[in-house]
Amino acid sequence: MVDAIDDTTVAVLLEPVQGEQGVVVPPDDYLPAVRAACTARGVLLVADEVQSGLGRTGSTLACERWGVRPDxxxxxxxxxxxxxPVSAVVGRSDVLGVLTAGTHGSTFGGNPMACAVGLAVVELLSTGDLQRRALDLGAVLRGRLDALVAEGLLARVRTIGLWAGLDVDASRAGGPATGRELAERLLARGVLAKDTHGATIRLAPPLTITDQDLHLALDRLADALR
Ligand SMILES: Cc1ncc(COP(=O)(O)O)c(C=O)c1O
Incomplete structure (x- = not known):
């Protein structure tokens, strides 16, 4: 990545944890090294936290887990x-300040109801309760998924906070052959989860899920794998 930065590079854009790839968590030195390279070369670091942000990983932004502050x-x-539907770009005021009123427009941008919901979400996160909940329930999730791996029902799992990527063992007789097949087996049991690609599915329960509902979903996951 560092070698890819040259004189024509204005920014490095990455997900701190890759969601679509199946919740791929980088080694601990990765993001700090990217931050240092961007600072040294004078290019912006842009973190796509559309999936990883807002409490999912146990901190408001996933980058915080590695002490990294993106631009x-x-x-x-x-x-x-x-x-x-609401999204946002947040960051350094000197960078965002390049855009002045009227330089960027969007038909549905700034919708008052969507903005009110966005502000309410930011308010909800301000206490830190949901971030702690993601960590606490994430530990439960991890423990139960590790048990499924130990039982031979899953090939491997990756988790961070209340977020997991699961790889099915396509060679296991009777088990789902693909992530899609596992997602369909879960759907038949009332649990919505999405395959990412190939043998992988991702679990991203709501941070407000109850302990009982999380256990119920994981019971059904175990059933769907058998
Ligand atoms: C990591 C990531 N970045 C960006 C986007 C795009 O977000 P939006 O659909 O709000 O344009 C998505 C949507 O799935 C995403 O998963």
Whole structure:
């Protein structure tokens, strides 16, 4: 990555944890090294936290887990409380200040109801309760997924906070052959989860889920794998 930065580079844009790839968590030295390289070369670090942000990983932004402060951050999805479409770019005022009123427009941008929901989400996160909940329930999730790996029902799992990528073992007789097949088996059991690609699915329960509902979903996951 560092070698890819040259005189024509204005920014490095990355997800601190890759969601679509199946919740791929980088080694601890990765993001600090990217931050240092961007600072040294005078290019912006833009973190796409559309999936990883707003409490999902146990901190408000996933970058905080590695003590990294990006220049810009993109947010979406949870910003609308899972209901209304709203997204945002936040960051350094000297960078954002390049855009002045009228230089950027969007038909539905600035929708008052969506903005009110976004502000309510930011307010909800201000106590830190949901971030702690993501860590606490994330530990429960991790423990139960590790048990499924130990039982041979899953090939491997990756988690951070209340977020998990699961790889099915396509060679196991009777088990789901693909992430898609596992997602369909879960759907038949009333649990919505999305395959990312190939053998992988991702679990991203609401941070407000109850302990009982999380256990119920994981019971059904175990059933779907058998
Ligand atoms: C990591 C990530 N970044 C950006 C986007 C795009 O966000 P939006 O759909 O709000 O344009 C998505 C959407 O799925 C995403 O998962």
């Amino acid at each position: 810009l951050v993109t947010l979406g999805k949870a910003l609308g409380g899972g209901i209304v």
